[in-house]
Amino acid sequence: MANGKTKNKESGGFDLSSNDRKVYLVALLASAALLFAYFYFFGYDPVIACLNGVICAISLALFLLSRRVETLGKHRWIFGSALLILVSLLDFSRAKSTLNVNAAEDRRLIEYSIAGSNAILHVDYPAQILYDSEETSAIEVWLAPSSPYPPPIIFFESETMFLAAQPDEDSPPQWKKKLEVTPPADGGSVKILILPDQASASLRSDSALHITGDTSVEIERQPELIVESKGNALIRFWKGAIVDVGGEIIALIVAIFSGWKQIEEEKKKEEAEKEEQAKRDEQEKQKIAGARKDIEAFATQFRANILPALDRYLAAVETWGGDLRNEFAGKLTDFLQSDDFWTSLEDQDIEELQSILKKISELCEKTGAGSNAVKLLESALRQDGRSLLSLLKESPRSILAVKRILHSYPGDVKEKMPDEFRNEFSKEIMEVKDLLGFVETDHFPLKGQFQFYADVPAADARFAGWLNGHGMTHSPFLDARNPYTKIPDSDKLFIEQVYSGFVFHDIEQPVEALKFTNGWDARAAMFEYLRAMPSQSAQETFVTPLTPAMLADFGQERPREVCLHALAEQWLWLLAGSRTLYYSLKNPQRALLVRLLCWHCGSPSAAVQSLEQIPGDPSDAARGKLFARLAEWLSGSDAKSLLPQETNTLIELRPAPTQTTLLVAAPSDWWPEAGGAWPLDIRAWLAGEDNWLKSHGWAGVYFAVSDTNPQKLSDQQLIHLCKRRLGVASGGRIEALEQLFAPHPEDPADDILARKAEGSPGRMIQLGQRLLLQHAQKPSPELLQIENLINLA
Known part of the structure; x- marks a missing residue:
């Protein structure tokens, strides 16, 4: 800093910005340009040239002095602006006064009344006469309207001008100081020539013309005619121009400084607003970030405590903008279509469901979210059977909620539903038939497997x-090869x-062995046995077939594990054949079933492949979605060997509402051409496990081919x-x-x-x-x- 000050002093000035010099130079050049423009348009004017020179000299001297005087140096920026303002003021005011002096003659009109007549005397005269003007001015006098009365006599008198009536073309004017004029009665005009008296050129008269008349003329005021030299006129106009232009320039300066001040204030205000806006933006950003966290956490909050969570989000959406609401609407819609939503409703009673759905509807209305399943659920709670079955058809995941709602329906409503909706919702009615009291007469255990493994007769x-x-x-006799044809x-x-x-009755003993002459009879008997099972027993019994192929696949060493493999195989058939069974399982059951299936199939992927091989409608979107969910569900388990305690738990795994498991030992594999037959006496092989099976709710029926007392x-x-x-x-x-x-x-x-x-x-x-x-x-x-x-x- 010290070196900078020393350098400035050595150069004869202070630490000033070069902008000041640029401003002064621009102002000086602009002043010169204004002066030359004045000379170009109005000719050389020594007065204005002198004044411009004096102003420039003074401003230049002050500008140079400011390099030495620190006080002036601080305000150095003013000199250029002041120079331009003063020069502009002088030049523009001088130009305006020159234009006024050189302008066309400014004329005025005075009217005088005539006594006893409606005629008006008109006097038109110039407002200014210049001694050194080369033009001759004139006064024009006339009466209007015309009058039948004799015209009045008018006298014009002046001390600084000569007056003369306009003569004929060949006659010279007769100049007088006082002139008598009689205007024509017909309205014609009289022109009076005016010539300034050069002897009075040094004088200035503001009322150079005086008018009198006879008694009929009412002279109320005199003409305001000024006689002066051109220089005096120029000075007179210049004074007024300076005032006018000065006011304009001052107004301009005030406007500039006001504008500058306003700009500065606006800048400060803008900066303050920017800071405030930045704070608001940061707060809004934090608010949005917090809202987005809340949106992401909606499912978790909903599962943790449903009603308080809904109340909190109902209040929150009121403070959110459109983007956040749209984002939440998408999240809410996805959640309402997810498994988590239905899982959260599993343990809710009817009153709680109604409260939850009311708040969900409000939330959907405020955000624009929506789910047809929620609308159907609301209608189902109002005992609309069609909506209830439609909900189950559209969302198999809702099975537990549907069963809970259906359980609350009056008996007469449930009784009518099978007949009313059988054609439209046959599959759905079967899913809840136990609650509807509906008995399907043509359905029996393993019917789907009998049909899947059935033969189709060859064409001949x-x-x-x-x-x-x-x-x-x-x-x-088309079923000669296979009774399942x-x-x-x-x-x-x-x-x-x-x-x-063959005719059979319900099982009376835990284990029963049935013998037949040949494989056809034994296979047909198994079909008849299951078809003849009473409906109540069929609903309470989980039928699990055991075939020779299972013994070949899983060995003879561990009968209990073979029974578990048979159990797992039948669970695969149930899962593939029912869109709701998986969703109706409670979490403990799901965990056990995952373990059983992965162990049975060897891996989660093998379990999924086994499901996909079981017949079904490939166009059924719900089936595809179910398999995808099952794949995700199975992926979290392993296929390691079962522990003894697991075996005792898994053997009791059966779907609701079944209470017992019936092991049906088939006489052969499902397809006769597979050639599978029992390599041993299956009844004797499992005899050692009778008590264990019975203790876990199992019974057994064995269809065998034997020469000893076969049924005939x-x-x-x-x-x-x-x-x-x-x-x-x-x-x-x-x-x-x-x-x-x-x-x-x-x-x-x-x-x-x-x-x-x-x-x-x-x-x-x-x-x-x-x-x-x-x-x-x-x-x-x-x-x-x-x-x-x-x-x-």
Whole structure:
């Protein structure tokens, strides 16, 4: 800093900005430009030239002096501005006064009344006469309107001017100090010439003209005619111009400084507002950040304490802007469509559900969020059965809430729902049939598996032609290879239409062994056994099939684990076949089932693949969503070996409302061509686990092929069964097998076939199918021959 001051003093000045010098130089050049512009337009004026020079000299001297005097140096910026202001004031005011002096003649009009007449005397005269002007001015006098009375006599008198009536063209004017004028009565004008008296050029008269008249003229005031030199006029106008221009310049300066002051104030105000806005922005930013945290935490807050959380968010959205509301609306909509939402409602009673939905509706209304499931849930709480079933169809995850709501419905409402909505919501009614008191007469355990593993009869054009020729749509023995065979062009099993002849009652003992002559009979008996199960028992029993393939896959060393594998396999079928079963499980059950399935399949991915292989509608979006959820659910478990305590817990895993588990030991694998048969006596193999199974709520039924006391049908039962099959295949047109034979002396064909079957419906059906096929392949007569039946082995 000291070096800077020394340098400035050595240069003859102070530490001043170069901007001051630039401002002064610009002002000096602008002043010169104004002066030259004045000379260009108005000619050289020594007065203005002198004044401009004096002002420039003084300002330059002060500017240079400011380099030495510190007090002046602080205000150095003023000199350039002052120079330009003063020069502008002088030059513009001088220019304005010059223009006023050189302007066209300013004329004025005086009117005088004439006594006894309506005529008015008009006197038009110049306001200013210059001694050194080369132009001749004139006064014009006339009467208006014209008057019939004699015109008045008017006298014009002046001490500083000569007056003369305008002469003819050839006559010179007669100049006088006093001139008598009589204006024409017809309204014509009289022109009076004016010539300044040069002898009075040094004088200035403000009232150089005096008017008098005869008694008829009412002279109230005199003309204000000024006679002066051009220089005096210039000075007179210059004074007024300085005042006018000065006022304008001062006003301009005031405006500039006011504007500058206002700008400074605006800058300060703007800076203050910016600081305040920055604070507000920071507060708003923090508020938005906090709101976004609240939005992200909505699901957690909702699950923790539903009603207080809803109250808090209802108050919060009132303070949020549109963007935050939209963001929260998306979050809320996603949550209302999530599993977490329904999980949170599982333990709520009806009154709590109503309160929760009321607040959710308010929240949706304020934010624009929405969920059709919530609307359906509200309607369902008002005992709208259609909305309840629609909710279950749209959101299978709502099963627990639906069951809770349905439980509160009056009995008459629940009783009407199956008949009213069976066509529209058949699947949904089955999901809640236990609460509706609905019994499905054509449903029985493992029906879906029977249909999945069923055979479809092979097409044989020649055989089909022979059957059609005898009035049959299909063979009466088409299920000879497999009792689980579908009727052509139908999903129904033929055995559902004709029965196998075996009759069973509900289980009375924990373990029951059923023996049959052959595999067909045993397989058909298993079907009949499950189909005949009373509806109440079917609802309370979790049927779990055990096949030879499971023993081959999982070994014979650990019977308990084989039972668990069978249990897990049936759970896979249940999960794949029901859109709501998974969601109806409580968390402890889910954890156990996860463990069981991952252990059974070997890994979470293998469990998901097993689910996907089970038949279902691939276009069912709910099924796809369920499998995705199951994949996520299973991914958190492992497939390590089971501990003994786990085995005892998992063996009791069964879906509600079942209370017992029925182990059904099938006589063979589902598909006969797989060749799977028991490598040992399955009943004896599991005999050591009877007490353990019984203690965990298990019972068992074993369908075995044995020569020791197998179940058989009487010949009459077989004959009835044969006739039943023929009647179904022909639509009632054929009542007995005998109708297909040519006349013969032997016993009826039905009796012969029954005796050959030796009490086995399976053998009878297989012999009958073989007989028909052999006959249809030969170029033989249309009717069967009894010899072929007798010789059939």
